[in-house]
Amino acid sequence: MNIEVLLTETEIADEMAESIAARDLPEKFFYWTPLSIQSWKALSARSEEALRETWEGLAAKAASLTGAFPGVVPVISFGAGEGLKDREVLKALKSAGKEAKYFPVDASQALLEMACAGAEDDDCEALGIKADISSPMHLMLAADVSEAPRLFMMVGNTLGGFDPLDQIKHVAACVHKGDILILDANIHAGAIEPSEEQKRFVFAPLAAHGVAPDDGALEFMAKPDDRLDGLHIITRRFQAARDLTIRAAGREMPLARGERILLNFRYLFTQEAFRWLLTEHAGLRIVAEILSGDGRFVTAVCIKA
Ligand SMILES: C[S@@+](CC[C@H](N)C(=O)[O-])C[C@H]1O[C@@H](n2cnc3c(N)ncnc32)[C@H](O)[C@@H]1O
Structure with a gap:
């Protein structure tokens, strides 16, 4: 298993201590310890079910979306987690006879290992990138692992864990002509009582x-x-x-x-706010949009405008 490290475990541990001292814990620490991974898997299992149709639909379109890509399709996933959704796309590319190389990007060593192992189980070559996607420099270095055209993904409402007005601009800066970005968001549907x-x-x-x-x-x-x-x-x-x-x-x-x-x-987000963020604010063009069956997630396929 290959994992390139831009963010070390020591840096994360030091930053965690500093964040506790500052009374403010950023998103990346919520996927770091074994207890966090276990809690995240239990939480995400629910939405995986609700999103099955969306990902079957996207997987079915993966080969035509990347039809103009010459040779191997680089799939770069920002905040890949375990990579379960990414794998749907990788498997669909493979069944369509297209070779893909998978680059999961995440701060969590454990999740990166799972994402790489999963792709390798499906006979897809993988290179994990351990990086901080809140850093524009790390995002750019991770994106540059391959030349355009690339298929970028940022899914599971990963965007919603950052300031979306800033983060979408950093992500959009990585998207060049010919690249595709699949990005999703949680829809605002009024007050929800937090689950256990x-x-x-x-x-x-x-x-x-x-x-x-x-x-x-x-x-x-x-x-x-x-x-x-x-x-x-x-x-x-x-x-x-x-x-x-x-x-x-x-x-x-x-x-x-x-x-x-x-x-x-x-x-x-409301659907309108999400659209505005991607288009007017970040300079992307939405070429397809899928609303999940339960209406809680919207997934957009974007290109550079
Ligand atoms: C909401 S989860 C989504 C995971 C996956 N894409 C999915 O759909 O199941 C967010 C992911 O982003 C990663 N993450 C959060 N903050 C990060 C940061 N600053 N740098 C790198 N990864 C980060 C977490 O480790 C986690 O895997």
Whole structure:
């Protein structure tokens, strides 16, 4: 198994400790420890089912979408996770007689290993890239692993884990003439009560650092983002119910009773807001759009405008 490393485990561990000290945990730490991976898999199993039709549809179109690609099709997935959706596309390309090379890009070593192993099980060559996709430099280096035309993917509402107004511009900057980008988003459908799986997923990075559920309370809050009509953010935070000490990367960090730690947020979109973001804001052109059967996900196939 080949994995190229732009972001080391030591850098992640140090950044995790700094983030705890700053009371603000970014998205990449929610897929880092074995407990987080386990909670993520339990959470994502639900949406995999709801998205089956979307991915069968996209897989059926994969060969024609990449019809003009000469030779091997490079499939570069930003925030690939386990790569389950990516594999649908890789398998469809293979059945259509097209050779593909898979480049999953992720900060999580464990998920990258699963994505590469899965593709290799399907006889597809894979090179994992361990990188921070919130860094425009890492995104560009990962994209440059192959020359255009390339098939980029950023799915599973990965975009919603970042500031979408900034992140989509960084991603769009990697898309050149001839490239294709498949990107999805969670649709805003009013207030939703967080499930037990969501709570476990959000709490997992703290649990992995010794915090117990009764050490405090989790709060989920949804509000519109005033910068764009139809853009909504769900923030999640933990408030300590007693004085705690969190240990990370050899450091001891006190968290006083009543103090809060911001956990990862999620952006949700109306279909109109998502379209505006891709086209007017990021300069892409949408060539196909698929709404999932349950109406909760929209997936867009884009090219450079
Ligand atoms: C919502 S999951 C989606 C995973 C997968 N694409 C799917 O559809 O199941 C987001 C993925 O992005 C990765 N990720 C989050 N923040 C990241 C960062 N800053 N750099 C690299 N990967 C990151 C996580 O490890 C995780 O695998």
